[in-house]
Amino acid sequence: MRALLVVNPAATTTSARTRDVLIHALASEMKLEAVTTEYRGHAQDLGRQAAESEDIELVVALGGDGTVNEVVNGLLHHRPSPEALPGLAVVPGGSTNVFARALGLPNDAVEATGALLDALRRRSERTVGLGLAEGTPGTEDEGVPSRWFTFNAGVGFDAGVVGRVEQQRERGKRSTHALYVRQVLRQFVDEPHRRHGRITLERPGEDPVTDLVLAIVCNTSPYTYLGNRALYASPTASFDTGLDVLGLSKLSTSAVARYGTQLLTSGPERGLHGKHAVSGHDLTDFTLHSKVPLPFQMDGDHLGLRTSVTFTGVRRALRVIV
Known part of the structure; x- marks a missing residue:
C-alpha cells in the first residue's frame, strides 16, 4: 500500500521526536511518503494531489482538526464517489481532536497510531457523512x-x-x-x-x-x-x-x-x-x-x-x- 502522511509541524500535542517515532511505525507497514505542511492550505493542496494520483491508496493526517479539515477538502475537491478516493486515516495531534475522538480513536497520538495499524491489518473502515x-x-x-x-x-x-x-x-x-x-x-x-x-x-x-x-x-x-x-x-x-x-x-x-x-x-x-x-x-x-x-x-x-x-x-x- 502506498500512503501519504500529511504532518502539521505545529500540532499542539506532538513533539518532533514523537512524530519521528510515528512516521517510523507507519513506514514499517506501508510505502509511506511523509510531507510536512509549510503554509495554511498546504494540507488541502496535498489532499487534492493525492485524490488526483493513480497510486495513493491512503492519506494519513497527523495534526489537529484544522489539518484534518484541509485534507478532507483537498480529497473532495472534485466531489468524486468515496470508492474513487484514497481512504483517510487520522492521528490526533491537536488540542481537542473532535473528529478523531468521534470516530472512537484514542486521543493519544501513539495509541491512535497503534489502533490505525490494527485497523489496516483488519481492513476495517467506515464511510462517513460530511x-x-x-x-x-x-x-x-x-x-x-x-x-x-x-x-x-x-x-x-x-x-x-x-x-x-x-x-x-x-x-x-x-x-x-x-x-x-x-x-x-x-x-x-x-x-x-x-x-x-x-x-x-x-x-x-x-x-x-x-x-x-x-x-x-x-x-x-x-x-x-x-x-x-x-x-x-x-x-x-x-x-x-x-x-x-x-x-x-x-x-x-x-x-x-x-x-x-x-x-x-x-x-x-x-x-x-x-x-x-x-x-x-x-x-x-x-x-x-x-x-x-x-x-x-x-x-x-x-x-x-x-x-x-x-x-x-x-x-x-x-x-x-x-
Whole structure:
C-alpha cells in the first residue's frame, strides 16, 4: 500500500521526536511518503494531489482538526464517489481532536497510531457523512467557495469565540482549554446581539425561525470537548445521518448560566434544551441568513464574516480507516 502522511509541524500535542517515532511505525507497514505542511492550505493542496494520483491508496493526517479539515477538502475537491478516493486515516495531534475522538480513536497520538495499524491489518473502515457549506445564491455571499466540514460549523456567538482564540494564538498564546473559556466570557461581555438575535433559520417546507443569537450545525456528537469532558449540543447528530442544527434565541446572563450548565452536565441523551432553543435533526439542506455580517467557523477554524450560508448534509461522503 502506498500512503501519504500529511504532518502539521505545529500540532499542539506532538513533539518532533514523537512524530519521528510515528512516521517510523507507519513506514514499517506501508510505502509511506511523509510531507510536512509549510503554509495554511498546504494540507488541502496535498489532499487534492493525492485524490488526483493513480497510486495513493491512503492519506494519513497527523495534526489537529484544522489539518484534518484541509485534507478532507483537498480529497473532495472534485466531489468524486468515496470508492474513487484514497481512504483517510487520522492521528490526533491537536488540542481537542473532535473528529478523531468521534470516530472512537484514542486521543493519544501513539495509541491512535497503534489502533490505525490494527485497523489496516483488519481492513476495517467506515464511510462517513460530511457537511458542505457554501454562499447562498442570490446573496452577497454567492461567490464564496463551498467548503466541507467534518464535525461542526457555527454562525454567531461560538464562531466569535473561535475568532478570538485564533487572534490570541497569533499573538503567541498556547491553545488551551483555559484560553477557550476566557474567550467565551469575553465574547459574552462584548456580544452586541445576545438579546436580539440577527440569524434566521430556513428549512424547506417549514416556517422560518427568526432572531437567533447563534446557530450551531453538527455532523456528529459530541459537539466538542472541554479537556476530557464531552459537550453535547445536538446528541442525535451522527456520521450516518444528515446534519443537525441548534439555534438559541437569547443569551442573557441567566440563559448562559443555564445552557452552560446543560453543556457541562447533560449526557448524550438530551443536550441543550429550553424555551429559547430550537433544533433540527437529520437535515439534508437548510440556510442560515443574518441581517448583519456575523462570524462564521467550520471545524474550529474562523472563516471571516458571512450574511448567508447554505448547508448540505452529504451521506457516505468519505471512507475512513477505523
